Amino acid sequence: MTGRRSLFTTRPFLSKIATSVACATATAVGASLLVGCGVLPGATGGSREPVTIMTWAPEGTSATNMPGMPAMAQAYARWANANGGLAGHELRIITCNEHNSTVGASKCAKQAVREGAIAVVGSYSQHGRAFMAPLEVAGIPFIGGYGASDDEFASPLSYPVNGGQAALLAGNGKQLARDCDRVSLVRPDTVAGDALPMLLGAGLAEGERKAPIDIRAAEDASDYTARARDALTGAGAFDAYGTGKGCVTAVLGDRTETFFDSFRRLEEEAERKVGVASVLGSVGQPLVDRTGGKSGPFEGAYVTGWYPVASDARWNPMREVIREHAFADNRIDPADPGVQTTWIAYTVLKATLESLAQGGGDGDKDSVSAADVIGELNRVEGVETGGLTPTLSWRLEHMLATRDLPRIVNRDVTFQVVRQGQLVSAKEGFVDVGDTLVRAPAGA
Structure with a gap:
């Protein structure tokens, strides 16, 4: 799937048509009815800008393969967009086959830069040096990698959700x-x-x-x-x-x-x-x-x-999303720690976008940049993941006291x-x- 863009907009697009009709009617009746249309009295109005997210993993190689991770990202986007997006932002997911190679990892990172991704979320690669450098130059955060490379626990733009x-x-x-x-x-x-x-x-x-x-x-x-x-x-x-x-x-x-x-x-x-x-x-x-x-x-x-056993009830929200939005995609196994990591990483993204929408960082904005996401992740005191991990915080006081792996915040x-x-x-x-x-x- 290298270089292929996956946009999950069909169902939300139909929903937006119906919403537009309802909002046009509400306009004729009175401004008080416009709250549900995303327009408040005195606001400039309209839905928030879509956000582009990258998820990559190796697929079809002779070594370790993680096809469930980009597949989980796609299912998550279908669920989020069917429910109004994350904090009002439609998710546009791009995926990439990392091929278990330094060249593949670098290409995926450069694609994320080229396509304007505000974050790389829930991805797998052993080649941290190859992908972190392009992300760092472009200022794109890496949220919830699988933890297969030490660079994920050293780069200031990496926000791991497990201890790798x-x-x-x-x-x-x-x-x-x-x-x-x-x-x-x-x-x-x-x-x-x-x-x-x-x-x-x-x-x-x-x-x-x-x-x-x-x-x-x-x-x-x-x-x-x-x-x-x-x-x-x-x-x-x-x-x-x-x-x-x-x-x-x-x-x-x-x-x-x-x-x-x-x-x-x-x-x-x-x-x-x-x-x-x-x-x-x-x-x-x-x-x-x-x-x-x-x-x-x-x-x-x-x-x-890293996480509770797959049968634990704390995974039920993930299982429901998979059941309703994966469309029998056999790449997604709820017991796969790669799939689980991607779910938790997108949970962090959701919390971050919601915090920004509530006035975090520089305040409530219709558009979100990679810099906004980084600023909010560095600012917030903790992100809850429904008990699947401890409260996650990447503030300096929560770093591990070790030179090589300081960003292991979930031990x-x-x-x-x-x-x-x-x-x-x-x-x-x-x-x-x-x-x-x-x-x-x-x-x-």
């Missing part, structure tokens, strides 16, 4: 430290993957566990037999005289399923089974279902996420486990990993 891969790995280490004596980490052999062992190790260290065995793997391989054997060996699966519990955690995005196919075959050779773990985005309910549910390899698996994760084929909460509520991230080695 850093928080997930630190949290996964804390979760595994309770039960695992030895841990093998299978992770991508990429620049983004290089920090993961230190982050996982920081969490393990809090439980007085040793650093994980670092198993590097190609993120687009079709077979992981060699890497699975290394991981099982590191976890002590082939050590008949070993004591204590060994665990393997794999963080390979879409290729995690491929890894565990190899893992499952080799585990049959092991004299002792090991624990299985991962993070949401690499393992989720759809993967558990596809691989046999309670009879599959993920039964009992430890999984760390919470959730501990989950697969029981009877279902991802459920392993621990009630959120777990704060802020101190773990601060203590992680520099460069992690």
